[in-house]
Amino acid sequence: MSNNEKPAYERTKLVLEINHLTKKFAVDGGKFLTACNDITLRAYEGRTLGIIGESGCGKSTLVRTLLRIHPATSGEAIFEGHDLMKSSGEQLRQDRKNIQMVFQDPTAAFNPKMLVKDILTEPLKNFGLIKNSEVDAKAAELLEMVELPAEFKDRYPHSMSGGQRQRLGIARALALEPKIIVCDEATSALDVSVQEKICELLCRIQKEKNITYLFIAHDLGLVDLMCHQVAVMYLGNVVEWLEHGRIAEHCKHPYTKALMGAVFKVDFKPGEKIEPLEGEIPSPLDLPPGCPFASRCEHCTEHCVQVKPELKEVEHGHWVACHLFD
Ligand SMILES: Nc1ncnc2c1ncn2[C@@H]1O[C@H](COP(=O)(O)OP(=O)(O)OP(=O)(O)O)[C@@H](O)[C@H]1O
Numbered sequence: 001m002s003n004n005e006k007p008a009y010e011r012t013k014l015v016l017e018i019n020h021l022t023k024k025f026a027v028d029g030g031k032f033l034t035a036c037n038d039i040t041l042r043a044y045e046g047r048t049l050g051i052i053g054e055s056g057c058g059k060s061t062l063v064r065t066l067l068r069i070h071p072a073t074s075g076e077a078i079f080e081g082h083d084l085m086k087s088s089g090e091q092l093r094q095d096r097k098n099i100q101m102v103f104q105d106p107t108a109a110f111n112p113k114m115l116v117k118d119i120l121t122e123p124l125k126n127f128g129l130i131k132n133s134e135v136d137a138k139a140a141e142l143l144e145m146v147e148l149p150a151e152f153k154d155r156y157p158h159s160m161s162g163g164q165r166q167r168l169g170i171a172r173a174l175a176l177e178p179k180i181i182v183c184d185e186a187t188s189a190l191d192v193s194v195q196e197k198i199c200e201l202l203c204r205i206q207k208e209k210n211i212t213y214l215f216i217a218h219d220l221g222l223v224d225l226m227c228h229q230v231a232v233m234y235l236g237n238v239v240e241w242l243e244h245g246r247i248a249e250h251c252k253h254p255y256t257k258a259l260m261g262a263v264f265k266v267d268f269k270p271g272e273k274i275e276p277l278e279g280e281i282p283s284p285l286d287l288p289p290g291c292p293f294a295s296r297c298e299h300c301t302e303h304c305v306q307v308k309p310e311l312k313e314v315e316h317g318h319w320v321a322c323h324l325f326d
């Protein structure tokens, strides 16, 4: 296959390769809670990897482990030729520069007593990349990048709207010119029209700077629009991973289908089959031996209860962990 015939994602550079990453938390009673179980995923330069799944499935733990907020239990995450999980000293500092995070509630991440220009340039000061005389100009440049007036540099964050503060959060994340930005529910707290504008902004910045996003959101329609790759998590496991194409259109795993069916669709056709999403989710303290979705799956067989399905490539660039595709 010539380079031009390959799907777009295969023509872009691999930026992050997560291999068999597991995170277990020690909890009371000497037990372990498995928040992320043997996760294998890839993210590409200038592309957005969406991570979806119900509350508690391990999305935040996965990105927080990548950011070294939690130590990994096992596995690796290869970024620029080294394992992020083993970085220390100057390497860890550089990783923290290269991988930035935009939070759901940026207000909590800002010191309310700091002016916007100091909030924006603090990361650059920490890395010794800016002189005091350059602060105003740099803050104005970063504000312009996120379409905020330069005059905002002399304000305090509490005098800004939620949407403006989220732009400030994005500008701060951009200050160090990172390779990857993690957006964990970064737009969830905003009303729909502001959310749309922030997403447009993120897409524009991505095209200009070729940044990779890891994008976590509960709004599946938004993920479908924003993301080039989508990973679906269930009870700490990746159960489906699509490297190209729309997840709503192409999904195969019964869980993803049920998730998608739960989203209101304007073009819903009467008689169209919706997979139910009912039943108990097992405790992450006591993971079942077989398929994690078995207790809620209408296709479940005895084999599913006994044997855990591995993630398999069912078509080019599309992996599914389900015995229906064995
Ligand atoms: N520090 C911690 N100690 C113990 N358990 C934790 C810790 N952080 C997360 N967990 C558990 O790990 C599991 C995954 O949590 P996580 O926050 O990653 O889920 P999530 O997919 O981000 O959910 P949400 O959509 O609600 O943000 C949950 O069962 C949670 O209770």
Ligand code: SF4
Pocket: 253, 254, 255, 291, 292, 293, 294, 295, 297, 298, 299, 300, 301, 304, 309, 321, 322, 323, 324
């Ligand atoms: S492996 Fe079995 S229980 Fe699990 S999703 Fe597939 S059919 Fe359902």
Ligand SMILES: [Mg+2]
Pocket: 059, 060, 061, 184
């Ligand atoms: Mg979360």
